[in-house]
Amino acid sequence: MRKRIIIFDDDKDTRTICSLILEGLNFEVITQENCIDILRILDLHTPHVILIDNHLPGMKGAAGIRLVKESPRHKHIPVVFFTGTNNAQALADEAGADFVLPKPVDLARLEEVIELAINS
Template identity: 30%
Template sequence: MQKCVLIYDDDTEILFLCKAILVNDNYRVETLSRCENIIEDILIIKPDIILMDLWIPEIGGEKAISIMKGNPATHHIPTILFSANAEIAAICKSIKANAYIEKPFDIDVFRETIKKYIL
């Protein structure tokens, strides 16, 4: 059974690139450009891992992950932040995300990080 990666980013080029990489690695990939309904999204899509951009419209990635990690139905799903934000390491730790990937990212690092944390 294919593992599912859910990616939140408002940059369509990043979504296209990430999806192309992960589909090539035999993952099922779902992409969304907004995260204000993160719990509903997760319950419908049932991802094995979530990649979240910090700078995403409406509530933002930091708040979305905090909501997700605070919900008993979704808190167990590994989350990886990805952003060009200089404070990404500290933000990752403060919201209890599993890992982070700095943008721009190295494709090999991207792949290895997904592989390491996917359920």
């Protein structure tokens, strides 16, 4: 069974590139352009890893991460916070993200962080 990753990013190019890379590594990838209904989406798709940007329409990624980490049903899912925000590590720590991946995304680092998250 393939491992499932959900990518929350409002940038279509980022979603497409990350999806192609991860699908090439045999992951099932689901993409969303916002995280307004993040818990419902997680209920529908039950990912092994969440990859989430901070600058999303309607709700910041950091707020979405907090919802995930406060949810008894989903708090165990590893979350990779990927953003170009200057204070990414501080935001990630505050929200409860498990990993931080700076943007622009280094594709080799993307693979490395996803493998770490899958094996955590």
